[in-house]
Amino acid sequence: MNVTPLALAAADTDLSDLDNFAAGPPWTAFGALRREAPCHWNPEPAPNHGFWSITRHADIVAVSRDEETFSSEVGAANLEELDADQLEVRKSMLETDGARHFALRRLLQRDLSARALAPYETFLRGLTATTLDAALADREFDFVAQVSADFPIRVLARLMGVPDEHAGQLISWGNRMVGNTDPDEADVLLGSPESEQYRNLPFRSPAALEVFAYGDELARQRRGKDGDDLVSKLVNRVPGDGVPLSERDFHNYFLLLVVAGNETTRHTITHTMKALIDHPESFALLKERPELLPRAVEEFLRWASPVYHFRRTATRDADVHGQQIRTGDKVVLWWASGNRDETVFDDPYRFDVQRDAREHMAFGKGGSHLCLGNQLARMEIRIMFEEILARVDSADALGGPARVRSNFIHGIKSFPVRMSGRAAAPRSR
Numbered sequence: 001m002n003v004t005p006l007a008l009a010a011a012d013t014d015l016s017d018l019d020n021f022a023a024g025p026p027w028t029a030f031g032a033l034r035r036e037a038p039c040h041w042n043p044e045p046a047p048n049h050g051f052w053s054i055t056r057h058a059d060i061v062a063v064s065r066d067e068e069t070f071s072s073e074v075g076a077a078n079l080e081e082l083d084a085d086q087l088e089v090r091k092s093m094l095e096t097d098g099a100r101h102f103a104l105r106r107l108l109q110r111d112l113s114a115r116a117l118a119p120y121e122t123f124l125r126g127l128t129a130t131t132l133d134a135a136l137a138d139r140e141f142d143f144v145a146q147v148s149a150d151f152p153i154r155v156l157a158r159l160m161g162v163p164d165e166h167a168g169q170l171i172s173w174g175n176r177m178v179g180n181t182d183p184d185e186a187d188v189l190l191g192s193p194e195s196e197q198y199r200n201l202p203f204r205s206p207a208a209l210e211v212f213a214y215g216d217e218l219a220r221q222r223r224g225k226d227g228d229d230l231v232s233k234l235v236n237r238v239p240g241d242g243v244p245l246s247e248r249d250f251h252n253y254f255l256l257l258v259v260a261g262n263e264t265t266r267h268t269i270t271h272t273m274k275a276l277i278d279h280p281e282s283f284a285l286l287k288e289r290p291e292l293l294p295r296a297v298e299e300f301l302r303w304a305s306p307v308y309h310f311r312r313t314a315t316r317d318a319d320v321h322g323q324q325i326r327t328g329d330k331v332v333l334w335w336a337s338g339n340r341d342e343t344v345f346d347d348p349y350r351f352d353v354q355r356d357a358r359e360h361m362a363f364g365k366g367g368s369h370l371c372l373g374n375q376l377a378r379m380e381i382r383i384m385f386e387e388i389l390a391r392v393d394s395a396d397a398l399g400g401p402a403r404v405r406s407n408f409i410h411g412i413k414s415f416p417v418r419m420s421g422r423a424a425a426p427r428s429r
């Protein structure tokens with residue numbers, strides 16, 4: 001294979017540098033890495049030590065599957081490097097391997113299955129209708145603030161039995177934590193001297209303390225009672241390994257749900273709205289043939305790739321494409337790159353609502369950490385676009401999307417749009 005100097009330069013793009021994500025995903029760099037350097041060492045500024053980038057779909061699946069060599073537990077889930085104490089106190093199911101991980105996951109797995117969620121469909125549809133009616137009445141609005149940010153967190157609030165009026169607070173906590181590299185979102189920026197005092201908190205964010213306190217209050221109200229919300233289940237069930245959740249386990253589980261169930265779905269909905277505005281023919285097709293939507297949701301997820309990466313840490317030396325990975329090295333799985341792998345998806349940079357995109361890795365792929373909320377997210381996205389397509393006749397962007405400054409979350413902070421359509425007619429489904 002001929003390696004051009006241009007391709008090599010692209011493959012050397014520093015993926016730890018947030019500037020390289022400012023205008024959107026560094027697709028050229030990902031493409032060059034997949035072609036020329038599928039297991040590539042990315043140096044990082046001190047105090048970090050650098051990481052291996054894995055960018056091909058098949059390799060991401062293989063690394064994700066080999067959990068003995070590539071652990072979720074011996075290092076953090078993203079690029080931050082933690083000492084043993086920090087790892088211990090910040091550990092959620094995402095940073096747990098083996099039997100304990102299985103037991104923690106099983107605690108809520110059935111509650112988040114498609115079958116258990118089906119009864120919420122009417123509630124979700126009603127919520128979508130209210131959200132869209134309010135936005136459409138304004139005609140010109142920020143799609144994030146008025147549509148996509150509100151919806152996933154209200155659904156989660158309902159599942160967790162959190163009062164509706166606290167949804168705004170949950171959104172703000174999520175923004176402050178996940179946006180910890182974005183000056184507009186974070187109150188304490190990751191890596192700033194001030195963040196040192198929060199080093200034992202998830203995302204090094206003081207917002208985590210507020211989330212813990214809020215979770216404690218919900219737990220106090222529900223312990224020993226027979227509520228069927230997720231918080232009641234967390235505090236009253238014992239994991240299958242017989243080891244009850246410690247206070248810390250509960251904190252980190254609760255916080256993981258608040259964060260994971262919020263941002264990712266929101267960004268998928270915003271990216272999809274933008275894609276449908278940029279591709280009016282797809283908008284028209286789905287409006288005419290809404291039965292295509294369940295399959296199109298998989299393309300929405302592939303297209304959006306709202307989580308750029310998760311990380312594993314090598315527990316032993318390993319060879320990937322001739323590169324020597326050493327024990328303790330950080331190994332980064334770039335889901336977003338896997339979602340543009342041309343050996344899996346034909347013409348991967350084309351938004352194609354009729355393609356079979358089920359091989360996408362937006363929720364992870366191959367390993368036991370596959371997103372626990374994937375059925376919930378799919379249902380939310382499907383219902384949101386069923387309702388949008390049923391009532392929006394025209395949609396235009398009034399400006400570009402403002403992106404979250406991050407190489408972890410592919411997020412949109414605001415997206416001004418103009419939409420016209422009908423308010424909800426009562427429908428029987």
Ligand code: HEM
Pocket residue numbers: 064093094095105112256257260261262264265268305306307310335362363364365367368369370371372373374376377
């Ligand atoms: C479009 C929306 C979503 C995307 C793209 C997404 C993506 C992901 C990814 C990439 C992972 C890690 C996979 C791995 O490391 O192998 C993950 C894990 C997880 N997600 Fe999601 N997620 C979404 C929505 C949700 C929702 C709605 C919830 C909550 C109800 C949720 C809860 C979780 C949890 C608890 C984990 C940890 C699973 C484990 O460690 O076993 N996610 N998600």
